[in-house]
Amino acid sequence: MKVNNPHSFIPFIEKEEWIFYYCILIGHFNLIFMSYRPIDLSHLEGYEKTVVSSIRSDYFVPEIVEKTYETAFQNIAHKCERKIEPSLLDVGLHDVKWTEELWNLFLDLKYNLRVDFTPLMKKHEFKYTTFYERVKQLLRNSCVYVPLYPLKESKYSLFYFLFKTKYQKLIVDSFGELPVFSTHLRIKDFLLCRVPTPYGLEKEHFRYIISLWEKKGIIDSYKLSMPYISETIHPGMPCPAPSPPPSGTTPFG
Numbered sequence: 001m002k003v004n005n006p007h008s009f010i011p012f013i014e015k016e017e018w019i020f021y022y023c024i025l026i027g028h029f030n031l032i033f034m035s036y037r038p039i040d041l042s043h044l045e046g047y048e049k050t051v052v053s054s055i056r057s058d059y060f061v062p063e064i065v066e067k068t069y070e071t072a073f074q075n076i077a078h079k080c081e082r083k084i085e086p087s088l089l090d091v092g093l094h095d096v097k098w099t100e101e102l103w104n105l106f107l108d109l110k111y112n113l114r115v116d117f118t119p120l121m122k123k124h125e126f127k128y129t130t131f132y133e134r135v136k137q138l139l140r141n142s143c144v145y146v147p148l149y150p151l152k153e154s155k156y157s158l159f160y161f162l163f164k165t166k167y168q169k170l171i172v173d174s175f176g177e178l179p180v181f182s183t184h185l186r187i188k189d190f191l192l193c194r195v196p197t198p199y200g201l202e203k204e205h206f207r208y209i210i211s212l213w214e215k216k217g218i219i220d221s222y223k224l225s226m227p228y229i230s231e232t233i234h235p236g237m238p239c240p241a242p243s244p245p246p247s248g249t250t251p252f253g
Contacts, residue, residue: 001029001031001032001033001041001048001049001050001053002028002029002030002031002049002050002051003030003031003041003047003048004046004047004048005046006024006025006030006031007024008044008045008046009041009044010022010024012041012044016035018035018037018039019033019034019035019039020035020036021033021034022034023227023229024227024228024229025225025226025227025228026226026228027160027223027225028051028162028223028224029051029160029162030225032160038053051162051223052162052187053187054187054188055091056091056185056187056192057089057090057091057092057185057186057187058090058143058185059143059145059183059185060089060172060184060185061143061145061182061183061184062173062175062176062182062184063176064179064180064181065177065179066150066179067177067179069178069179069198069201069204072177072178072179073204073208076174076177076208076209077208077212079170079173079174079177080170080174080212080213080216080218084167084170084218086166086167087168087169087170088166088168088169089168089169089172089184089185089186089191090186091186101124101134102134102137104124105120105134105135105138106138108120108123109135109138113144117131117135145181145183147181148181149181150180151198155198155199156180156196156197156198156199157196157197157198157202157226158194158195158196158197158226158227159194159195159196159197159224160192160193160195160224160225160226160227161191161192161193161195161210161222161223161224162190162191162193162222162223162224162225163190163191163193163219163221163222164189164190164219164220164221164222165189165190165191165213165218165219165220166189167218167219168184168186168191170218171184171191171213171218171219172184172191174209175193175195178195180195180196180198181196182194182195182196210222
């Protein structure tokens with residue numbers, strides 16, 4: 001979204017139980033949020049426009065391989081020399097049959113699997129074997145991501161790219177050549193990419209990747225923003241849980 005003074009939207013966002021994530025940025029769009037159902041903010045003072053809004057895909061996280069950035073840029077260029085077929089990311093999400101106890105445990109582990117399990121067993125009144133059976137059930141139906149920043153996270157500039165493109169898989173695979181953790185998800189015909197770049201390499205990043213994609217017609221257009229409030233900030237920590245729906249099934253992402 002593009003709004004005037006995104007900080008003024010935070011009180012509403014943090015009171016809305018269905019919103020589980022938000023991020024404030026500077027650039028073409030300055031507010032991102034995710035929710036378990038559509039939320040309309042257009043009535044709030046300062047609202048300007050919604051850049052894109054829809055059901056998102058799951059996160060796609062390329063495997064990281066150690067290499068130099070020079071090699072990474074060369075590999076990305078080689079990918080663009082091949083015959084390229086349009087390819088979009090799948091927007092389908094897994095359906096998980098939730099129980100209330102499984103959902104509540106998921107919320108406690110969603111952002112950190114390295115917490116001490118002993119207090120959680122007491123909190124949820126699980127026996128040892130039951131607790132680990134529930135954890136295994138969650139792991140079978142979710143993905144665990146471990147961010148990797150070889151130079152330490154503080155040494156990177158963080159960019160959010162919103163690409164309009166029909167070559168989404170190529171872009172994800174290309175960013176996967178970079179020796180750093182990145183995440184990607186599809187929203188309609190757009191691809192939202194969170195990509196860190198080492199300080200001092202921003203010029204090469206745009207020259208050897210973004211400009212190349214524009215020249216090759218791989219991207220129709222793109223918008224760029226940089227977050228300045230940590231996206232690990234989360235209202236409620238953990239987020240307010242929607243009650244399991246009557247069907248017992250809800251999208252898992």
